Amino acid sequence: MSEKKAQLILEDQTYELPIIVGTENEKAIDIRNLRDETGYITLDSGYKNTGATISTITFLDGEEGILRYRGYPIEQLAEQSTFLEVAYLLIYGKLPTKDELSNFELRIKQNSLIHEDNKKFFDGFPQHAHPMGMLASSICSMSAFFPESLDPNRPPELVDHSIVRLLGKMPTFIAWTYKKRIGEPYVYPRYDLDYISNFLNMMFSTPMEEYHIDPVVVDALDKLMILHADHEQNCSTSTVRLVGSSQANLYAAISSGICALWGPLHGGANQEVIVMLERIKEDGGNIQKWIDKAKDKNDPFRLMGFGHRVYKNFDPRAKIIKAACDKVLSKLGIYDPVLDIAKKLEEVALNDPYFIERKLYPNVDFYSGIILRAIGIPVDKFTVMFAFGRLPGWIAQWKEMRENREPIGRPRQVYMGPTKRDFVPIAKREN
8 A cells, every 4th residue: 555645526525545556566546435435436337447356366567568477477487387387376376396286287187077967968059059158058067066166165175176176177178069069979088198188189089080199289279378378357357256256156257257258359359360361361362452451441341360459569478379370380281271361461460560550460369360270279169269278367366356355246337317207007108
């Protein structure tokens, strides 16, 4: 808490409001007692200027292009760590020792199998069901299969078991949504494979042929998961915390985050990139035509995957995943007209003064869409892959909110509807 105070003048009366300064010098005016002291609330549609919590998990500076998990730069984590090591860091607040990480990985493997009765959920879904709907339903159903998780006051070790169980089953659920869509038999987890390799094997192995696990693909997907692991108080993360604040169980809170991520304004950006590239290909692949359309302020067309609503300079994750993207395309040797258009579009945007001056650089969604397409992930599963990566962050945020004993979320509103009026029976109403 800073010694400085903010002053608010209302109806000739001055109120002093505390100022909070974060460890990275972020400043906030504390209005937690504003309504009680003044009778006023603040109005902030979309909560763009509202700090809903004090957190120690992720620091994000959009102006400077900085992203850190628990103080560690994303560049160092992506280069030197693994997804499960980052998950441990986010959830437990520190880097694990070698033994702690080995135990963590082992426990996750031991919890990767799904209850056989849960297969009936997948049998009941229509084959054309959207993977996000299947995933959200499957995660929420875990509260039915593990009813002990419903107790909001469980001992920490039992909460930890729910966390590990969720991390273990998430890749299995995701792989099975894919198998359901294409009508192939489900592939069970293998204990001899690492986390990402096991997921790829469950996705792409068939009774006729075992999937060849390419270390370049595994490394790229592992990095992508790290880059998506947390991103401060975004829509889905705030949803997880809000639902969790009611003391709803972990599985229900994570399911709500998946539903929030489903929206095209949040988790569907990398899918929109591929949709845009497909559109350009179907139009003949004339890159310059679409560049010109993007520059025309009277044209509704916008380049998807360029620029970012948070990062005003550059997306630090994009530099990391671009290198991984180049390695995947080179190693797999794929010729895909859509990916070819993507590379040409990237080249133009990185060298065109129009995009440079406006800082419209390719962001993480642009490159992640290319990687996912290259390794065979269907477009409608892109948002599911986003949820896969974001899971540790959601868990960490839920865990922090519970441990801090934060109050139930209850936003206010400014009512603008009719004032009091008398009810008129239907027989007396005018037609």
